[in-house]
Amino acid sequence: MGLRMNKKEVIVLQDLLGTxxxxxxxxxxxxxxxxxxxxxxxxxxxxxxxxxxEQIALRLKTRAKMxxxxxDIETELDAERIRAKGVPAWQITxxxxxxxxxxxxxxxxxxxxxxxxxxxxxxxxxxxCPASYELGEHLRxxxxxxxxxxxxxxxxxxxxxTSDLLVLTKADLLPHLPFDxxxxxxxxxxxxxxxxxxxxxxxxxxxxxELLDYFWAMHQELQSCHA
Amino acid sequence: MHELSIVSSLFGTLLEKAREHxxxxxxxxxxxxxxxxxxxxxxxxxxxxxxxKGTIAENACLEIEEVPLKIRCRACGKETEITNYTFxxxxxxxxxxxxxxxxxxxxxxxxxxxxxxxxP
Numbered sequence: 001m002g003l004r005m006n007k008k009e010v011i012v013l014q015d016l017l018g019t020x021x022x023x024x025x026x027x028x029x030x031x032x033x034x035x036x037x038x039x040x041x042x043x044x045x046x047x048x049x050x051x052x053x054e055q056i057a058l059r060l061k062t063r064a065k066m067x068x069x070x071x072d073i074e075t076e077l078d079a080e081r082i083r084a085k086g087v088p089a090w091q092i093t094x095x096x097x098x099x100x101x102x103x104x105x106x107x108x109x110x111x112x113x114x115x116x117x118x119x120x121x122x123x124x125x126x127x128x129c130p131a132s133y134e135l136g137e138h139l140r141x142x143x144x145x146x147x148x149x150x151x152x153x154x155x156x157x158x159x160x161x162t163s164d165l166l167v168l169t170k171a172d173l174l175p176h177l178p179f180d181x182x183x184x185x186x187x188x189x190x191x192x193x194x195x196x197x198x199x200x201x202x203x204x205x206x207x208x209x210e211l212l213d214y215f216w217a218m219h220q221e222l223q224s225c226h227a
Numbered sequence: 228m229h230e231l232s233i234v235s236s237l238f239g240t241l242l243e244k245a246r247e248h249x250x251x252x253x254x255x256x257x258x259x260x261x262x263x264x265x266x267x268x269x270x271x272x273x274x275x276x277x278x279x280k281g282t283i284a285e286n287a288c289l290e291i292e293e294v295p296l297k298i299r300c301r302a303c304g305k306e307t308e309i310t311n312y313t314f315x316x317x318x319x320x321x322x323x324x325x326x327x328x329x330x331x332x333x334x335x336x337x338x339x340x341x342x343x344x345x346x347p
Contacts, residue, residue: 005342006343007341008250010248012337013333013334016333017233097229097232132229132264132265158265190314193315
């Protein structure tokens with residue numbers, strides 16, 4: 001008996017990011033059952049994600065419990081900065097990968113205190129790849145620092161179209177920079193008309209109370225939905 | 228550059244499908260890549276070429292269909308293609324839109340060569 005070669009076409013129709021989306025949905029469910037609001041922070045390197053988290057830690061201290069998952073290619077530096085503010089932090093070092101994936105969060109999650117109110121995930125500094133990976137977050141927050149320039153939303157559309165919030169950081173530098181806040185806002189809203197925009201500074205504290213009020217309101221909403 | 232990580236998960240699926248169908252070779256892989264999928268087709272191609280060496284997809288042809296971004300306006304019902312990333316209805320200006328296509332990143336189909344015992 002010989003072998004005959006047969007050609008066959010197989011229709012697959014499978015989402016290449018399907019596995020990641022499935023794990024992200026499981027994480028989101030787990031967090032909701034515990035009443036935890038998760039926020040995924042995206043930005044280019046140096047936009048001020050860790051500085052923003054340090055300020056959030058200081059301001060949330062008296063009214064809520066939070067934890068942070070830090071994503072970086074190498075080093076434990078960011079987690080150490082967060083721990084110095086009295087907040088538990090886990091560092092994921094991706095060893096070269098340019099983004100966090102849901103399975104990395106799933107690995108860390110069992111160690112996270114189930115009684116916290118907020119879980120902040122600081123993604124790897126990169127305005128491109130992290131936008132394609134859901135991590136189980138309820139809110140995706142993209143940061144744009146004023147020194148980067150007001151043209152970034154149009155240049156990196158996916159990070160802005162998939163986010164819920166845009167936090168403009170380093171507003172204290174505005175007097176020294178040609179950054180046009182209105183242009184950045186308008187162009188970001190063209191990409192995503194539902195985007196909530198906050199103009200902030202980790203140095204002067206500008207806009208941080210408004211941002212925290214928003215996170216707090218979202219947390220209350222999550223709790224009332226899953227009470 | 229997360230294309231490599233996407234191609235790595237693509238190969239997981241490809242090898243699984245080939246096993247399921249008892250295939251000795253994969254000859255064609257067809258992907259659908261939306262304009263807003265966040266991946267660059269050229270980089271997917273390079274990653275695919277790197278990955279396929281020494282696998283049953285070594286001689287496979289990778290076909291990528293790029294899918295334009297299309298929306299339907301919830302206010303006036305008009306369907307338009309978005310080319311400049313401005314998410315307002317081209318007809319009435321409403322921002323209340325439903326994305327119809329353009330975010331997908333799909334393995335659509337594959338072609339396999341299957342070894343079957345021939346009838347005597």
